[in-house]
Amino acid sequence: MNGIRVGKRLIGTQAPVTVGWENIPKVSGGPIKLFVFTWFQPAMLFAMIAFWYYAPNSIAKASTAVGIGIGFKVLLLGLEWVNPRYASWRLTWKELVTDLFYVGLGFTLLRMVSHYIGSDVMAKAIEHHFHQDDLRWFTGLPLLVQALLIALIFDFGQYWMHRGMHNWYPLWLPHSVHHYITQLNINKGAVGNPVELFLIGLGIGGFFDFLPRAVLISGAFGLAIGTYQHINVRFNSPRWWRFLFNTTEHHSLHHSQDFESTRSNFAGSFIFIDRIFGTCIDGEAELLGMEGGRRMSIREQMTHPFTHGWKALKERFDRPMAVSAE
């Protein structure tokens, strides 16, 4: 494969990829279908922001956000059936079971771990450290500015954490498991080794717990933008949307079987962070995964970072020591 030159990089030498928005297929169908699959994403984003902005205090709470999150994902699962991006990514019973197992771990065991040693503890420590008055300059900002700043700070952290995972072997080990998925579906974001899921959960979102409404609005950015990273739906996302936000096109390229393509599009929600740091590639891929699309079993997903980490350590320390020529 010859590949396509993007800046200084050669993309798609190992697996087929599509580069450039003009080469990406469009939604086909009647005017209603075209309207829905063009404006669905912006409409949902603005609806969610408006909801959290105006919701009375009695319903503007975390449990409502969890309910909305679940309802939204069920709706997106429906869209996957109506207008799939690729037939080869069609959700099967086995994939659904696997995905929901990881979603279940996230809601139960991982939440418990976070409660004792994760983001909950860090958030509490930060809250105790700062006095409310120290943050008055922030809490006095308009709600939407607060929410946008929280979302941006969070995503900026995620960008570097994610980029670090692709550049530093100890972090790559737990993250590599997520790259063995061979198709994108709505719950695929939850699939990965629990160590990685714990690390990625160590965001700074919890630090802003003292600003409940701003945090809920910033969560709407994550839900109504970040969720589309892993989804098998063909959208005609407006030009401004795909310039600012991460899309399934960007993320499918990140999951491509082509190594060079995986080293792009690291941000969770705001793809312009990738544009700033020169890691953004506009395009998409159908063939996903590692080792030519080998699907990892759940057992291997659980043990892979440890077995491979152990092998790497052994290789490093078993190597004969270099003897000086003196």
Next chain:
Amino acid sequence: MNLRFIDWIWHVRDSLALAPGQSSDDAFDRLDPLFRQTGTSYQRTHDTLIFSKKNQAAQDKMSVFDAGSLQIEKSVSGPVLRYQLTSKALLFCFLASPLFLGIAHFTVFVSHFEKPTPAEEKKPADMPMNPIDKALGAPEPDKSKKEDADDKKLSPTAAYIFSGIFAILYVVGRILEDRLIKARFKKCLLSAE
């Protein structure tokens, strides 16, 4: 212990009548594409096909099954394909339900060791409201801290829900995958060349 009483959990056994006069070779030739997949190995004798799969792709039409055998027998009414297939995914889904039930009980057990947090008499936070938000009609910031404690507590509810989800998914999968594979075999065997 005789596994035959419980192996229906992860085994699918069924049979399918072939077209009158269809030979074993013709039937297996038609089924052949299903087994020419990455991670699949199979052996074919005159009337039997035995296969196993490892790390099969999600896109494999038989990805839910990990091994199995297909046999063509002659009966009075004509040739019949009998098959038995094993699925680790079905077994996993069956076991996931009690696993999450266990996690729910573990959560209850662990929460007993949680120190009851004394009802902190927090001074109502003086949250300023930006004039823009006032003008746009956003609700005043909530000054009570009531819901915080409940939201932060460990709760077994999610684990109970997932236990139920996997029980339902198992029943759906056991029936659905059984029917899907039969329909797939039928489509391959009866399709015109």
